[in-house]
Amino acid sequence: MARVSNTTLLLQLIRRDLRVALRQRSEFLNPIIFLLVVITLFPLAVGPAADTLARIAPGVIWVSALLSAMLGLERMFRDDFRDGALEHMLLLPCPVELAVLGKVIVHWLLTALPLLLISPLLALLLSLPMQALPILIVTLLLGTPVLSAVGAIGVALTVSLNRGGALLSLLLLPLLIPLLIFATAALEAATYNLSAAGPLAMMAAFLVLALGLSPLAVKAALQVSVN
Amino acid sequence: MARVSNTTLLLQLIRRDLRVALRQRSEFLNPIIFLLVVITLFPLAVGPAADTLARIAPGVIWVSALLSAMLGLERMFRDDFRDGALEHMLLLPCPVELAVLGKVIVHWLLTALPLLLISPLLALLLSLPMQALPILIVTLLLGTPVLSAVGAIGVALTVSLNRGGALLSLLLLPLLIPLLIFATAALEAATYNLSAAGPLAMMAAFLVLALGLSPLAVKAALQVSVN
């Protein structure tokens, strides 16, 4: 009966999940590819006029972020549920919330971090004014963890169901829409050189709420699912 | 050693997969609601101006098609691989290509058909000019089977483990972008009351190619995966 510290467990979980994901390259490539397709699609669809593009750029980037997060979510607990790793996780000698946090972190690292890294490229492709780029990055930094955290609730609720992604998205998108609204509001303000402080503050509030409450909700949901 | 006809097997496979996907009758609504939610995201993100919306409408509708196809793809063979149904399928006394076709049909029915059904509503919501609606439907009819068929190749490759992952993306990307370009070109032509025959012909060619070749490729990929 050796004591294991919470930190060790958290790090071990993250390490294992990253290993699993990186071995299956499709898992983290698919969302990025999806993102690139979506972003290239819009200039094609609306024509190359820079001003129209700039107008829709914030919206397009955020919708794509949202949807590509969605694509990565499916995996968060499903495979674990199927091979028993989820039960193993629930029986680790640490708060379940902590393990959930680990899952959220991994999801964020795999779906949001690449997005952050290529966001300058996206901004360029969509002729987003350069002064809006820092704000874009800030909204992504504030918003994407919310996507992962709230997404975790949805996946935890649906893991045992084995249903299509449609149900998951149906549950999650309404919850995430406020985030989208504030993020695009901030970006729009930035495009017109206005202050984006208001919407950013709201996003920060969402972030705190999501990170604080989602592990609790996920824990409850997982316990229901495993039962 | 009773003889089973090919048609029986195909129908049985389709029926079973539909059953698995639609446990409850009401579940077939999920993809439709999902699409509505996705479509809702765009006006929220890019602003409600009708002319902007009309401009991006083709792009939005095609992005939704792509997303719902990708969300459904994972399911196409992965679950079957994990529970052994895939091996069972390969050992059915009918050409493997036929069984693959069944899978593609089911995927199409589950992800593309709902989109087709609500496309008039989507056109309305996105202020797409009414004369473009028939063309929208035609592009969807021609394009979505390509998504399902090509997607099947990718999933079949990735289903066993690693490797194929990057391949899937590399495969999908160059195939999808032309598809999207032609689809949006057709729609744009229709919006301005021009003839959309050229892009539509290209799409039809894609369709024939995809439906003809994909079962062969999928068969080969599956045999590698199961090996």
Add this chain to the structure above:
Amino acid sequence: MWRWLHPYAKPEATYRLNKKLLPWFAWPGVVLLAVGLVWGLVFAPADYQQGDSYRIIFIHVPSAMWAMGFYVGMAVAALIAVVWQIRTAEWALMAIAPVGAVLTFISLFTGAIWGHPMWGTWWIWDARLTSQLILLFLYLGVMALYVAFEDQRTGAKAAGILAMVGVINIPIIHYSVYWWNTLHQGSTITQMVTRLEAPTMPAEMLWPLLVNLFGFLGVCAALVIMRLNNEILRREVRRPWAIAILKGGQ
């Protein structure tokens, strides 16, 4: 401190309580609704700007408001169900959801009908309209999640968690009119009731609206109670007390 809830949590007790409450909601509700609708749709004066088309307000506003109200009620039931593991609360949750969804749908539908003459379009991506649509999605999500589970208790718990998480959207819907510049009306009614001395709406219009508001509440609450009682009986068919009631027809 929540001990007082438990006696009512027993299905039988809830059932009997509901039976007692039902007439107090049903009859006043039906009467108020009938009076309010006739008053509003027939007798209230036509609006000087909108003519008769404004009359749809007597359906639109109550349904829109209670759509949100019932969502909150559903979330409270969910909280009780998830935290204290009370079965009747689970059933209440699922009794409320469809009623709320229908209310939301009515508000959207009447809004769209109203919007056509008023704004010249059936639909516009205005903040309030959109957020009301999201409310509909939330209801549908809760219901879809519930039916997706084979085991109904599991389904109710899962749906309950979702319902609770979704509450954050309610203030957003309500304040959407302030946060964004929109076409849609601000909260005139709420203001009016709090500041009766400076009405922004003629009393002949306000009164039938208020009557309708309570009429909707009564009827919908009665519907919920009836659904809940049906559910209780369905789940408890094998229990002696339920058998007695079913046989005795009381």
Add this chain to the structure above:
Amino acid sequence: MAQSAALLEARQVTSVRGERTLFEDLNLAVHPGHLYQIEGPNGAGKSSLLRIIAGLLQPLSGDILYKGELRQHVRREFLQDLLFIGHKAAVKPELTALENLQFFAATQGQPCAEPPFELLAQLGLVGLEDVPAANLSAGQQRRIALARLWVSSAALWILDEPFTSLDVAGIALLHQRFDAHLQAGGAIILTSHQPLDWAGRSLVRLQLEYSW
């Protein structure tokens, strides 16, 4: 045992997985009315051999003959005459026992006009017809998979550890079914780590070594 009588023959089959040679130049003739038990330690290659015979796995070299003809030349006939149940049993967790069974029956060319309640009763699944397989116990799921043995008309059964998760009654039931099948002129190839208590000379045991 006349050569011509063999239902199935494996000739000089060699299998290599990863860097390991599992077996080399393996020969096996499967005759009607016989039960073949492949034995060997974990990782010896038993499942691989079964999969090679069924055609799911490509051997490095060697041929599989069905009724004297190369299996790939008579693929359809062969598959119509084959019932393969592997480690993963192809039971769809979302579907009920009944639905799974009906699907199996239909693919075996024996569509059930009415629900096969008798069979379900025999398998101890009565009262659970409407429960998705995912909500059944391990042994009950296994029983659904094995129900295929009752709705199949294939002559050649290939079963990979069929007794897994089964209780004593289940194993006895299975033995009965095997007996009936062999009596009817069928053949069975199976693997099992438990010794089969099988009376009579129709049992042929084949030992695979864990070679390195």
Add this chain to the structure above:
Amino acid sequence: MAQSAALLEARQVTSVRGERTLFEDLNLAVHPGHLYQIEGPNGAGKSSLLRIIAGLLQPLSGDILYKGELRQHVRREFLQDLLFIGHKAAVKPELTALENLQFFAATQGQPCAEPPFELLAQLGLVGLEDVPAANLSAGQQRRIALARLWVSSAALWILDEPFTSLDVAGIALLHQRFDAHLQAGGAIILTSHQPLDWAGRSLVRLQLEYSW
């Protein structure tokens, strides 16, 4: 058996799944040095009982006590002292045997400074360290899962059909390990459809009926 000595106690546990009552008012005291074998037909509720004890499943009523205290009050101590291996063994198919093992060891508070080659050798996994578990045979995957028994310092083991897929040598090895664990004052609860050939009185058998 003094009441106070019980490592774990189940008191008046009732479990209902679907519409069936699996067992009612079940009592079980688990004492150090003893092996408890839960027996019963498929679907009797063995796995459910194990999951209830571990805390994965909520019983309808009844309490689980760990060292005399309610399990949920001493959750962390209980989990530190528990090793649960269910039907689904939590082996990640994408990871190699080594990686799986290292993860298990680390979560048990026994991080491997260097790769545990000896253990792998004992389990017959030598030469396969770099193969993802998905590419191993059924028995080899099971061995990876069971390797946890060697890196764990938990006193209470809960094992659901641990012998599945194992060959004779594997079963013998497992028996040895059980013996050592019991000697060291540990306790084991397991299910198995095969009779355990277990000498001595430390074996306690508990029969679950399939009640309807």
